[in-house]
Amino acid sequence: MKLIVNKHTGRRVLINPIRDLRKSDFSAMEHDECPFCPNYQRNEKYLRYEEKIIDHWITRSIDNKFPALICDHDRHQRGEIDYGRHEVMIETPEHFKNYYDFSEEDFFHVFRMYKNRYMALTQEECIASVIIYKNHMKSAGASKVHSHSQILSMSFIPPEIEKEIKMSQLGSFSSEQYKIYEDESFIAFIPPDAFFSGELIIRHKSSTQFQSITEQEMKQLGTIFYHIFGKISQIYGFIPFNTYLHSLPKDVCADEYYWHIHVIPRKGKFGGFELGTGLYINSLDIDSAVKKFKK
Numbered sequence: 001m002k003l004i005v006n007k008h009t010g011r012r013v014l015i016n017p018i019r020d021l022r023k024s025d026f027s028a029m030e031h032d033e034c035p036f037c038p039n040y041q042r043n044e045k046y047l048r049y050e051e052k053i054i055d056h057w058i059t060r061s062i063d064n065k066f067p068a069l070i071c072d073h074d075r076h077q078r079g080e081i082d083y084g085r086h087e088v089m090i091e092t093p094e095h096f097k098n099y100y101d102f103s104e105e106d107f108f109h110v111f112r113m114y115k116n117r118y119m120a121l122t123q124e125e126c127i128a129s130v131i132i133y134k135n136h137m138k139s140a141g142a143s144k145v146h147s148h149s150q151i152l153s154m155s156f157i158p159p160e161i162e163k164e165i166k167m168s169q170l171g172s173f174s175s176e177q178y179k180i181y182e183d184e185s186f187i188a189f190i191p192p193d194a195f196f197s198g199e200l201i202i203r204h205k206s207s208t209q210f211q212s213i214t215e216q217e218m219k220q221l222g223t224i225f226y227h228i229f230g231k232i233s234q235i236y237g238f239i240p241f242n243t244y245l246h247s248l249p250k251d252v253c254a255d256e257y258y259w260h261i262h263v264i265p266r267k268g269k270f271g272g273f274e275l276g277t278g279l280y281i282n283s284l285d286i287d288s289a290v291k292k293f294k295k
């Protein structure tokens with residue numbers, strides 16, 4: 001559970017042997033044993049958040065059984081580990097429902113949970129940054145079929161966010177030339193220089209930190225997600241994807257950094273070229289992609 005620098009490549013690596021014990025349920029279509037389904041008997045001490053309609057929960061967040069980091073203050077203070085909390089946010093009680101089936105209202109409830117958990121995790125004193133991410137389907141890194149996102153708080157700022165902050169300070173953050181959607185709070189666009197072909201970014205227009213999102217903005221974001229995932233399924237089919245939310249860490253000043261969500265349809269796979277060069281070939285026909293997403 002410690003961040004180290006690899007002596008060969010200089011890349012930073014989080015060492016964590018317990019993550020290897022995770023089980024995948026993609027081979028089994030049955031969901032009797034799914035730990036995210038409502039009928040699963042789970043110890044309530046792991047429950048961190050729940051939104052209910054009458055007697056039934058619609059979203060809930062639980063401790064991740066295989067956390068990337070652990071919250072042990074003593075060991076953190078002795079310098080033995082890096083500190084963090086890791087939760088799984090279950091986005092629907094329905095086992096097979098996913099973002100391609102979600103309504104605008106379903107997304108709204110997901111973002112309401114995101115905000116609650118983001119605020120709770122970012123408040124801890126020793127926390128430097130918090131990330132929310134989602135893997136959909138096995139080839140995008142998911143180990144469970146049941147729709148969920150994850151939230152991870154960290155006692156350090158991860159390299160990707162550090163790099164983005166630096167770019168924002170150079171004034172070159174987020175190219176919005178290829179806009180596909182806009183309302184009073186958000187802009188959604190396809191970056192022509194994206195590392196991943198087909199990546200989309202949904203960015204707040206004026207707010208640096210995610211926790212300031214309002215109920216009205218959660219509704220707007222629900223509309224944007226509904227629109228975008230409808231388009232992804234029309235253009236690429238029901239393909240695996242990743243999303244991740246970047247927000248300015250609490251003790252960092254960067255006026256030009258605005259919180260945003262990356263949506264990455266996983267059209268291609270990584271191979272020796274990408275691993276060996278640290279490069280990724282973006283093969284997107286940007287003008288035609290923008291036209292298709294705008295329609």
Ligand SMILES: [Zn+2]
Pocket residue numbers: 031034035036037094095146
């Ligand atoms: Zn399930």
Ligand SMILES: [Zn+2]
Pocket residue numbers: 164246260262
């Ligand atoms: Zn980002």
